[in-house]
Amino acid sequence: MSTRPNTTLSVAVTVEQLWQPSPGGSGTYIRELTEALALRDDITLLGVGARHPSAPPDPWGLPSDLRLHLSRLPRVALYESWNTLRFPRAAPRAEHIDVLHATTWAIPPRTAPLVVTVHDLAFLREPAHFTARGNAFFRRALDIVRREADMVIAVSEATRADCLRAGIEPERVRVVHHGATVPDVPVTAVRAFRARHNLVRPYVFWCGTAEPRKNLEGLLAAYALVVASGNELDLVLAGPVGWGDASARLAQAAAALPAARVHRLGILSESDLHAGYAGASVFCFPSHWEGFGLPVLEAMSHGVPVVTSRGTAMAEICGTGALLADAADPVELARAIISAATDRHDALAANARVQAAAFTWQRCAAETTAAYRAAADRAGLSA
Known part of the structure; x- marks a missing residue:
C-alpha cells in the first residue's frame, strides 16, 4: 500500500558529520536540509550520531528542537561497526521510525526503509586520493547501498x-539538487574584508580545499594569462590545504606570478567567506569534477558572475549565470574570466541571481520527502 502524501513520516537522519572539525559541503547539506525538513508538517525528525558530550559547535548547529539519539560508541567505532558488523541500530527499538536516511557514506543497518544520499563516488574516480582504509570503508559502504538502499x-x-x-538500478536513484542560503552582505562588510586582506584591485575569487581535482594549477595558469593581458584583476584563494601535492604545486605556480596579485587567505569565517563572494568581480571554479559544486551556487546567489567547467555537475545548475570553459584549457579559462569581468559582467550577474533563486533548501526538502515516501512504498510499507 502506498503512503499518503499528507501522512506524517518519522525519519531518523544521520547528523554525525556536523561534529567533524571541518564538516564541509556534506555538513552544509545536513544542516540546511534538517532545518528545511523541520519546518514541514509531514515530517518528524530524529537526529542520529555518535557519542558526544554536547551538541555540534556553532556555526554547524541543528534545529533547536531536533531530538537527538547519540550512540554509546564514539565516531570511529560507530562507523566501523555500521560498516562491517551492521550494528548497532540507529534508533532505539522503542522508537517508531518510518524511514532511515543516511546522509553520508556512514550507513546504519537497515531497520526501516533506507534512503542514502550519495554526494559523489570520488573513491572510484581517484582512489589514490584516499588512504587504503578510506577506500575499503567507502567500497563496503557502496556494497551496502547496492544491497540495502530502497532509494x-x-x-x-x-x-x-x-x-x-556503479551498478545501482535507475529506478532506485533520484536527483535532488542542493539549495543555497547566503546572507545579505552590506557594502561596509565588503569594504572591511577588502581592507583586512589588502585587496585594492578587483579580484577573481576561488574557495575550496586545495586538492588535485580542484584544478588550481589550471586556474593559476589561466590567471597568468589574465595578468599578461594587462587586466587589473587580482586572484583570491580561500580554503584549507588538502592532500596530495596540490599545495606544493600551487605554491610553485603562484611563485611565478606577481606576489602582490595572488592572495592566499586560508580558512575564512563564514562571514568573511560570504564577504569574499560578495566583493568578487568573478568567481572561477574550474574543477575537473564535483559531486555538486555548492560554491558555484553560493556565488551566483550573491549575484557574482561565474566561470566554471563545461561537462560537469556545475554546468547543470549555472544556466545563463555563468560562462563554461574547458577546465583543461587555460586559454579558454582566461578568456572566460576576462569576459565575465568586463563585457558580460552585468548580464551574468543579473542572470546568476535569477538562476540561483530556483535552488532552495525548501525545494530540496520537498523532493527529499518524496524520496522518503518512494522508499517506504518500495519497501511495501505504509507510513
Whole structure:
C-alpha cells in the first residue's frame, strides 16, 4: 500500500558529520536540509550520531528542537561497526521510525526503509586520493547501498550517472539538487574584508580545499594569462590545504606570478567567506569534477558572475549565470574570466541571481520527502 502524501513520516537522519572539525559541503547539506525538513508538517525528525558530550559547535548547529539519539560508541567505532558488523541500530527499538536516511557514506543497518544520499563516488574516480582504509570503508559502504538502499538520492545528474555505472538500478536513484542560503552582505562588510586582506584591485575569487581535482594549477595558469593581458584583476584563494601535492604545486605556480596579485587567505569565517563572494568581480571554479559544486551556487546567489567547467555537475545548475570553459584549457579559462569581468559582467550577474533563486533548501526538502515516501512504498510499507 502506498503512503499518503499528507501522512506524517518519522525519519531518523544521520547528523554525525556536523561534529567533524571541518564538516564541509556534506555538513552544509545536513544542516540546511534538517532545518528545511523541520519546518514541514509531514515530517518528524530524529537526529542520529555518535557519542558526544554536547551538541555540534556553532556555526554547524541543528534545529533547536531536533531530538537527538547519540550512540554509546564514539565516531570511529560507530562507523566501523555500521560498516562491517551492521550494528548497532540507529534508533532505539522503542522508537517508531518510518524511514532511515543516511546522509553520508556512514550507513546504519537497515531497520526501516533506507534512503542514502550519495554526494559523489570520488573513491572510484581517484582512489589514490584516499588512504587504503578510506577506500575499503567507502567500497563496503557502496556494497551496502547496492544491497540495502530502497532509494538513493544523488545530488546531481553527474553523480546519478556515476551511481548507475556503479551498478545501482535507475529506478532506485533520484536527483535532488542542493539549495543555497547566503546572507545579505552590506557594502561596509565588503569594504572591511577588502581592507583586512589588502585587496585594492578587483579580484577573481576561488574557495575550496586545495586538492588535485580542484584544478588550481589550471586556474593559476589561466590567471597568468589574465595578468599578461594587462587586466587589473587580482586572484583570491580561500580554503584549507588538502592532500596530495596540490599545495606544493600551487605554491610553485603562484611563485611565478606577481606576489602582490595572488592572495592566499586560508580558512575564512563564514562571514568573511560570504564577504569574499560578495566583493568578487568573478568567481572561477574550474574543477575537473564535483559531486555538486555548492560554491558555484553560493556565488551566483550573491549575484557574482561565474566561470566554471563545461561537462560537469556545475554546468547543470549555472544556466545563463555563468560562462563554461574547458577546465583543461587555460586559454579558454582566461578568456572566460576576462569576459565575465568586463563585457558580460552585468548580464551574468543579473542572470546568476535569477538562476540561483530556483535552488532552495525548501525545494530540496520537498523532493527529499518524496524520496522518503518512494522508499517506504518500495519497501511495501505504509507510513
